Amino acid sequence: MANPSxxxxxxxWPIAAAMIQYPNVLADGSSVQDQSVEQWAETxxxxxxxxxxELDPTDSWIRLADLPAARRDDFVKLTRDxxxxxxxxxxxxRSVIDPEHGDEYLAYGHRVIDTAAAIGAGSVSFGFFGPLTDAQKKALWFWTVDGVxxxxxxxxxxxxxQRIRELGRHxxxxxIELALEMYEDTYIGSADSAVRFVTDVGLPNVGINADLGNxxxxxxxxxxxxxxxxKVAPFAKYWHVKNYYRTEDETSGLVVTHPAPLEFGVINYRAAIRMALAHGFDSPFLCEHYGGDGLSVSAANRDYLRRILPRD
Structure with a gap:
C-alpha cells in the first residue's frame, strides 16, 4: 500500500547532480556567470x-541569484529543454556570519530564496562554513587541513x-524549506550542535542537511x-549524500579517509535513509563526490538510491 504522506x-524521488566538479572561474579567467547559453549547454x-x-545549480558553479532576470530565464529554459x-x-x-561579508551574504541568501521560488525549487541549502584557506587549497584533500x-x-x-530565522521566515x-549543512567546526558541525541550532531557530521549514560525509x-x-x-533524522530536510572509507588505528590514533561510492563507504545509507523516513523525511537528495570522475560516481550513487528508496 502506498504511503499517503x-x-x-x-x-x-528527486535526486540531483551537484556541480562541484565545475568551477565558476574558468582556466582563461572568464566566469560561468558570463558564458553564453550554448556554453552552459556544453557543461x-x-x-x-x-x-x-535533476540538477542543483550549486553556486560554486553558477550564482543564479546574481544573474539578471532575463539571463536566469535563459538558463531555466535551457535546463527544461x-x-x-x-x-x-x-x-x-557564503556564511551569513562571515566576519567580513556576513551582511552581503545575508542579502544574497534572500536573493537565493527568491530565485528558488522563481525557478520552482522547493529547497535551499545554507551553511556556516567559510572560504578555503591557502593551506586547504594546497592539500590533496582539503578536509585534512583545519579550516575556518x-x-x-x-x-x-x-x-x-536570528539571521537564519529571518531567511527561514522569508x-x-x-x-520553501531551508536545510542547514552539517560541516566541521561550524554551529552545524556535530549532531548535538545542529539539533540545538535548528531548535533555537524554531521554524518548521528550517531543518538539517544531514551531510554526514563532511x-x-x-x-x-x-x-x-x-x-x-x-539525532538529526527528525530534523532532516534537503540532503547532500556522499560517502567515505574511514580507517582508524586505535593503537596509534591514526585516521585515514578517502572518498567512496555511496554504497561502499563507512555510512550505511540504507539504514540512514530508513531512519529519516521513519520521521517523515520527504525532501530531495543531492549526489556529490570528490575526486576522479565525480559526476559518474554521483550517477552510480543515484542508481543506488533508487534501489533502496521505498517502492511506493
Missing part, C-alpha cells in the same frame, strides 16, 4: 549524459540564529555516523 516513490550535456533528470528540473539550490562558503571555525561566542550564535512565505571524512575522532543520524 509521501510525495515520491523510488522512481520519482550541462555532461549531466544529461550521466543520466540525471535538456529535460532537467531544479528541485533545490545549494549555497557554498565558527567562534565560540554566544553573541555570534544568537546572530546566526522562505516559509514562499513555501564529518566522517575528518582525520580526527568523530561521533559514529549511526548515533549522529539518529
Amino acid at each position: 509521501r510525495k515520491w516513490t523510488r522512481e520519482t 550541462l550535456a555532461d549531466v544529461v549524459d550521466a543520466g540525471f533528470t 535538456l529535460g532537467l528540473s531544479m528541485p533545490a539550490i545549494s549555497t557554498s562558503r 571555525k565558527n567562534p565560540e561566542d554566544p553573541a555570534v550564535w544568537r546572530q546566526a540564529v 522562505a516559509e512565505e514562499l513555501g 564529518l566522517v571524512r575528518l582525520h580526527r575522532p568523530v561521533e559514529h555516523w549511526q548515533p549522529m543520524m539518529a
Whole structure:
C-alpha cells in the first residue's frame, strides 16, 4: 500500500547532480556567470549524459541569484529543454556570519530564496562554513587541513540564529524549506550542535542537511555516523549524500579517509535513509563526490538510491 504522506516513490524521488566538479572561474579567467547559453549547454550535456533528470545549480558553479532576470530565464529554459528540473539550490562558503561579508551574504541568501521560488525549487541549502584557506587549497584533500571555525561566542550564535530565522521566515512565505549543512567546526558541525541550532531557530521549514560525509571524512575522532543520524533524522530536510572509507588505528590514533561510492563507504545509507523516513523525511537528495570522475560516481550513487528508496 502506498504511503499517503509521501510525495515520491523510488522512481520519482528527486535526486540531483551537484556541480562541484565545475568551477565558476574558468582556466582563461572568464566566469560561468558570463558564458553564453550554448556554453552552459556544453557543461550541462555532461549531466544529461550521466543520466540525471535533476540538477542543483550549486553556486560554486553558477550564482543564479546574481544573474539578471532575463539571463536566469535563459538558463531555466535551457535546463527544461535538456529535460532537467531544479528541485533545490545549494549555497557554498557564503556564511551569513562571515566576519567580513556576513551582511552581503545575508542579502544574497534572500536573493537565493527568491530565485528558488522563481525557478520552482522547493529547497535551499545554507551553511556556516567559510572560504578555503591557502593551506586547504594546497592539500590533496582539503578536509585534512583545519579550516575556518565558527567562534565560540554566544553573541555570534544568537546572530546566526536570528539571521537564519529571518531567511527561514522569508522562505516559509514562499513555501520553501531551508536545510542547514552539517560541516566541521561550524554551529552545524556535530549532531548535538545542529539539533540545538535548528531548535533555537524554531521554524518548521528550517531543518538539517544531514551531510554526514563532511564529518566522517575528518582525520580526527568523530561521533559514529549511526548515533549522529539518529539525532538529526527528525530534523532532516534537503540532503547532500556522499560517502567515505574511514580507517582508524586505535593503537596509534591514526585516521585515514578517502572518498567512496555511496554504497561502499563507512555510512550505511540504507539504514540512514530508513531512519529519516521513519520521521517523515520527504525532501530531495543531492549526489556529490570528490575526486576522479565525480559526476559518474554521483550517477552510480543515484542508481543506488533508487534501489533502496521505498517502492511506493
